[in-house]
Amino acid sequence: MMDKRLRLAKQLLKLDGVLICAIDENEVNRLGLLLEEIFNTHEIHCVTIVHNPRGIQGKNFSYTHEYAFFCIPRGKKTIGRRRIKEEDIDWRNLRDNGGVSLRTDARNCFYPVIVKDEQIIGFGDVVPSNKHPQKQTMKKGEEFYVYPIDPKGIERKWRYARQSVEDIKTLLRVKKTKNGYEIEIGKDFGTVRTVWQDSRYDSNENGTKLVHALVPSSHFDFPKSVYNTYDCISPILNKKRDAVVLDFFAGSGTTGHAVSILNKEDGGNRRFILCTNNDNGIAREVCYPRIKAVIKGHKEYPEITKVPSNLKYYRTSFVPAEPSDENKEILTRKSVEMLCLRENTFEFVTETDTWKIYKNKNQYTAILFDQLSIPDLREELAKLDKPISVYIFSLEDDNFASEFIDMKGKVKVCSIPEAILRVYRRIYK
Numbered sequence: 001m002m003d004k005r006l007r008l009a010k011q012l013l014k015l016d017g018v019l020i021c022a023i024d025e026n027e028v029n030r031l032g033l034l035l036e037e038i039f040n041t042h043e044i045h046c047v048t049i050v051h052n053p054r055g056i057q058g059k060n061f062s063y064t065h066e067y068a069f070f071c072i073p074r075g076k077k078t079i080g081r082r083r084i085k086e087e088d089i090d091w092r093n094l095r096d097n098g099g100v101s102l103r104t105d106a107r108n109c110f111y112p113v114i115v116k117d118e119q120i121i122g123f124g125d126v127v128p129s130n131k132h133p134q135k136q137t138m139k140k141g142e143e144f145y146v147y148p149i150d151p152k153g154i155e156r157k158w159r160y161a162r163q164s165v166e167d168i169k170t171l172l173r174v175k176k177t178k179n180g181y182e183i184e185i186g187k188d189f190g191t192v193r194t195v196w197q198d199s200r201y202d203s204n205e206n207g208t209k210l211v212h213a214l215v216p217s218s219h220f221d222f223p224k225s226v227y228n229t230y231d232c233i234s235p236i237l238n239k240k241r242d243a244v245v246l247d248f249f250a251g252s253g254t255t256g257h258a259v260s261i262l263n264k265e266d267g268g269n270r271r272f273i274l275c276t277n278n279d280n281g282i283a284r285e286v287c288y289p290r291i292k293a294v295i296k297g298h299k300e301y302p303e304i305t306k307v308p309s310n311l312k313y314y315r316t317s318f319v320p321a322e323p324s325d326e327n328k329e330i331l332t333r334k335s336v337e338m339l340c341l342r343e344n345t346f347e348f349v350t351e352t353d354t355w356k357i358y359k360n361k362n363q364y365t366a367i368l369f370d371q372l373s374i375p376d377l378r379e380e381l382a383k384l385d386k387p388i389s390v391y392i393f394s395l396e397d398d399n400f401a402s403e404f405i406d407m408k409g410k411v412k413v414c415s416i417p418e419a420i421l422r423v424y425r426r427i428y429k
């Protein structure tokens, strides 16, 4: 079962995309081998997440963790930074110590940091080599000039040169001392680590209880902590504000919730596609209402809900393959929905027996079912004032781009996805 789905997932993944797969100890080894075989063009990394600190009692061990595999394009920097909580920041003096830390080792690293009201308000010029401040902290009116001079009075250097220190100003803080001030640096980001242990990953607190609050009638015992999923996707999607995230075992929709939080934080337009079966009503009674609640907002969770978004619910089913008018009708109707989803154009514009046109605020999508109607469709498209993606159903492998060559720049002829075309041609035989 995993094999087929992973092969399909690889086909759907963009070239710079990442597959993340969460798994517990029961199948971790089998999954690891499968991923190595299927994602042989990728690097595979596995992180350990302590998601159940109380543990699940086994005969020999109490299991407190699960795993997440990350399949990322080989050799590329794909995983961004990890955010470090305020209380976990490792503060150190901005003044260098140890070898190569003297003023004479880097001329541009000896300048005053200017402090007023216990805040850094700026940086002075590099001090000429023949000038020597009398003290580490010098008072000038309301301001204090702090130099990298150590407690023994030795002139050392800051860790950052004058020309680059402004870039890291937000990482600095002022610490009051007996004789003045020290300047400290603390990074609130770091490289993502391979063991994640934090109360935010507790699947009971931030999974089961959260889902229950958002959908009080829900019965689903195994949602992940939304922060578990958030921390998996956020280092990858931080800068990708238009990403599309697919979860094809979506359960209670935690992935959709995590993507929504990212969008809320930075105003991004990331989209998510959640697919799940409807076991015990998980799709209709948990996943869908949960995402609706995330959009609407919940007073106990103001920081991670109320994320204005569009939401569409689709039910998948098989299209009968016998060539009949009724089946043709079903297939084309469902295909239109899929193509509109692909193009993100849901507003109906106009239709005839042979075409349909939809739009969003930026573009149109035209879907043509009979290539003989290309001339009529061209007339209709000439009236439209935004870019148009045109899809043409055809029994042959024709390329219709030449039919619209004079409308280049406005009309883009797109290929109908192979999966739809295959069924279409079969039904029309």
Ligand SMILES: C[S@@+](CC[C@H](N)C(=O)[O-])C[C@H]1O[C@@H](n2cnc3c(N)ncnc32)[C@H](O)[C@@H]1O
Residues within 6 Å of the ligand: 222, 223, 224, 225, 248, 249, 250, 251, 252, 253, 254, 255, 275, 276, 277, 278, 279, 282
């Ligand atoms: C382990 S749960 C995922 C939980 C999810 N991460 C969450 O936080 O809610 C896996 C889900 O996949 C669904 N599922 C099982 N077989 C499926 C299938 N063949 N196609 C789609 N979904 C399926 C199940 O209903 C179950 O809810």
